[in-house]
Amino acid sequence: MTQNRTTRLERGRSALGPALELVHTGRAPTRAVLTAELGVTRATAGAVAAELEALGLIQVDSRPTAAAGSQGRPSHRLSIAPRGPVVLAAQIHADGFRAALVGLGGRLVATAPGCMTVPADPARVIDAVVEAGAGLLRESGRRCLGAGLAVPSAVAEPEGTALNPIHVAWAAGAPVRDLFAESLAKAGVPGPGNVPTAGFTGNDVNLTALAEHRHGAGRGARHLLCVATGHRGVGGALVLDGRLHTGSSGLALEVGHIPVNPDGRACHCGSRGCLDIEADPLAFLTAAGRVPGPEGSLLQQSRDLLRGEYGDPAVRAAADLLIDRLGLGLAGLVNILNPDRIILGGLHRELLDADPERLRAVVADRSLWGRSGGVPILPCTLDHHSLVGAAELAWQPVLDDPLGALG
Numbered sequence: 001m002t003q004n005r006t007t008r009l010e011r012g013r014s015a016l017g018p019a020l021e022l023v024h025t026g027r028a029p030t031r032a033v034l035t036a037e038l039g040v041t042r043a044t045a046g047a048v049a050a051e052l053e054a055l056g057l058i059q060v061d062s063r064p065t066a067a068a069g070s071q072g073r074p075s076h077r078l079s080i081a082p083r084g085p086v087v088l089a090a091q092i093h094a095d096g097f098r099a100a101l102v103g104l105g106g107r108l109v110a111t112a113p114g115c116m117t118v119p120a121d122p123a124r125v126i127d128a129v130v131e132a133g134a135g136l137l138r139e140s141g142r143r144c145l146g147a148g149l150a151v152p153s154a155v156a157e158p159e160g161t162a163l164n165p166i167h168v169a170w171a172a173g174a175p176v177r178d179l180f181a182e183s184l185a186k187a188g189v190p191g192p193g194n195v196p197t198a199g200f201t202g203n204d205v206n207l208t209a210l211a212e213h214r215h216g217a218g219r220g221a222r223h224l225l226c227v228a229t230g231h232r233g234v235g236g237a238l239v240l241d242g243r244l245h246t247g248s249s250g251l252a253l254e255v256g257h258i259p260v261n262p263d264g265r266a267c268h269c270g271s272r273g274c275l276d277i278e279a280d281p282l283a284f285l286t287a288a289g290r291v292p293g294p295e296g297s298l299l300q301q302s303r304d305l306l307r308g309e310y311g312d313p314a315v316r317a318a319a320d321l322l323i324d325r326l327g328l329g330l331a332g333l334v335n336i337l338n339p340d341r342i343i344l345g346g347l348h349r350e351l352l353d354a355d356p357e358r359l360r361a362v363v364a365d366r367s368l369w370g371r372s373g374g375v376p377i378l379p380c381t382l383d384h385h386s387l388v389g390a391a392e393l394a395w396q397p398v399l400d401d402p403l404g405a406l407g
Helices: 003-014 016-024 031-038 042-052 124-139 178-186 203-214 283-288 298-308 314-335 347-354 356-366 368-373 385-400
Strands: 058-060 079-080 086-093 094-102 109-117 142-150 201-205 223-229 237-238 243-245 343-346 377-379
Touching: 003 016, 016 031, 016 042, 016 079, 016 109, 031 042, 031 314, 031 347, 042 058, 042 343, 086 124, 086 385, 094 203, 094 347, 109 385, 124 142, 124 201, 124 356, 142 203, 142 385, 178 201, 201 203, 201 385, 203 223, 203 237, 203 343, 203 385, 223 314, 223 347, 283 314, 298 314, 298 347, 314 347, 314 356, 343 347, 343 356, 347 356, 347 377, 377 385
Parallel strands: 086 142, 142 201, 223 343, 343 377
Antiparallel strands: 058 079, 086 094, 094 109, 223 237, 237 243
C-alpha cells in the first residue's frame, strides 16, 4: 500500500466518529453536507459513509435526489439504520422508574415504565429497571452497545456515587454506578463482542440538557441553560461550547438551592425558600389548595391540574406564584451565566406554555442580560429527555471511536 493511500485511509478512519456524530445529531442529512462539515474530499466522505453503513450504524440512500428548486448534483441522503444497534437507557425518579431502548439519533425504540415506592436500598430499584430493560432487549432482538442510567441526585465524579439524594430515601454516597454495573452483569445485558456492557450514570437534569442540546430545543445553542422540575425538586444544567459542564467533581449547577422566597419553607439544604421546594409539583399543588392524591405522580397530577383547571382562580394564582419564583431564579442565573438560550422541562415547561409573557417579563425585569439581550426561553421538546440523555452517555464511546467500540 502506498504512503498516500495509507494516509487517506487513516484520515478516513479518524473521521468516522465525527461523521457519525453529524448524522446522529441531524447535522449531516446528505453526503454533500457531510463532505463540507468534515472538510474532506467527496471520495473520503463517501468512503466514511460506506464504512459506517457497513458497521450497521447508518443507511446511505442508493438513489441520490435533489431537493425541490435546488441546483447542482443531487446528493445521497444519510439516515440512521432502521434496524441498527441500540443502547439500554434507564431512569429512576421519585415515583418509580422507566427503561427504554434508544437508537442513534435519540430515537426511542421501546419503553417500559414501572411504578414503585423507591426503596432505601438503591440496588433493588436498579435491579428492577435493568431487568425491565433486559426484557425489552430480549423482545426486540436488537444488538446492545451500552447502557446509561439517570438518577435524581447529583453524581460525584470520579466515584459515581449519588452524593446527597434528597427525594429518594437512599443513603448519601450510594454507589449507583457500581450497582448499575452489577445489575447489568446479573441480567446478562451484553455489550459489543458479547462482553458485559459498560454502564454510565448521571444526574437526570444534566442528561436532559445533553439530550435537548443534541436532539431537541437546545440544538444549535452555544451556551445552553436547562432548568427543570420532574417528580420532585428542581434541577439545572449547563452546556458550554457544546459540552456538558459538570464542574470539577460532577456537582455543578445545583440551581434548586437558589433562594427565591426569604420567608419560604425550610429547605433540605439548610436554607429557606429555595427553588427546590418553592417551584416544584408539590409546591404547585399546595399553592393551589389541592391535596396530592394517591394515584399518579405529583408531576402528572400537577400537569393535569394546570391543563384542566387553569381557569380556576386558585389554580391560576398558584401558577402565577410559581412563575414569579421561577423567573426570579432564572434572572439570577442569567446574570451569572449569560446563556444564549434557556430551556425548561417538566412542570416548568407547562408553566411557560400557560403564560410565556409573564415568565419572560419577570426574567427581563430582574436581569441585566434578560433586559438587554432578550435571552430566548423555550420549552424542552423531547419526550423522556432524561432517558435520551442517559442513552447519550452510552452512545458516546461509539461516537468517539465507532471501529473501536464495535470491535
